[in-house]
Amino acid sequence: MIRGAPPPHEGAQGIGFAIPSELAAQIVRALIKDGEIRRGWLGVSVTLSQAGGDATQGLVVDKLACNAAAERQGVRLGDIMTALNGRALSTEAAFKNAVSRLPPDARVTLDIRRGGTMQRLELTLVDPGSVGSAPVHRALGSVILGLPASSPSPACAPIGPVFLEVPSDSIAYAAGLRTGDYLTSINGEAAISATQIQDLLDASDGRISFDILRAGTAYRIEAE
Numbered sequence: 001m002i003r004g005a006p007p008p009h010e011g012a013q014g015i016g017f018a019i020p021s022e023l024a025a026q027i028v029r030a031l032i033k034d035g036e037i038r039r040g041w042l043g044v045s046v047t048l049s050q051a052g053g054d055a056t057q058g059l060v061v062d063k064l065a066c067n068a069a070a071e072r073q074g075v076r077l078g079d080i081m082t083a084l085n086g087r088a089l090s091t092e093a094a095f096k097n098a099v100s101r102l103p104p105d106a107r108v109t110l111d112i113r114r115g116g117t118m119q120r121l122e123l124t125l126v127d128p129g130s131v132g133s134a135p136v137h138r139a140l141g142s143v144i145l146g147l148p149a150s151s152p153s154p155a156c157a158p159i160g161p162v163f164l165e166v167p168s169d170s171i172a173y174a175a176g177l178r179t180g181d182y183l184t185s186i187n188g189e190a191a192i193s194a195t196q197i198q199d200l201l202d203a204s205d206g207r208i209s210f211d212i213l214r215a216g217t218a219y220r221i222e223a224e
Helices: 021-034 092-100 171-175 194-203
Strands: 002-004 015-017 044-048 059-065 080-084 107-114 117-124 182-186 208-214 217-223
Touching: 044 092, 080 092, 171 217, 182 194
Parallel strands: none
Antiparallel strands: 002 015, 044 059, 059 080, 059 217, 080 107, 107 117, 182 208, 208 217
């Protein structure tokens, strides 16, 4: 327990917070070895599934950085994560904490459910500082650019339609869609033509997920 004592003129009796000894030891070892804390990066965010039924419970990938470690190595929007390195994942915080303790180049196994099938992916974390490169021309200043060869994920390939206008008072805007977003799929199915989009919307059971691409990051947005 680490405690801080406030000045005498303040009414607080003290502020305390605890750091797990295992984490503290890990931080100390990293500082001794590298002189800094280096954290690995997957480039993925998850949210707790709100759907019913045991088959759909878990942490759903709702944000995927294009050409990041996770996307390049097989993670897809809508994947349901169940375990990291064999340890069950029950909350968003548990996933974030587990990943934050891993250094760059760490190899992990990720158990996911995709389309009713369980899969185990083997991933290697990267150093977030190595993902992009800085242009040398003054016109772009300190802008950082990622220079991928190609994207293996359909969610990161902008071949679908683009939202030319999303009024701020619309249901779509309230759900999170914005002008300039590329639509890549509806309920996990490709949505390229007007006919495909209409058929997918007609076939939905009232709850719809839109996979969109925005500024190099793929998102899954839920709407009703």
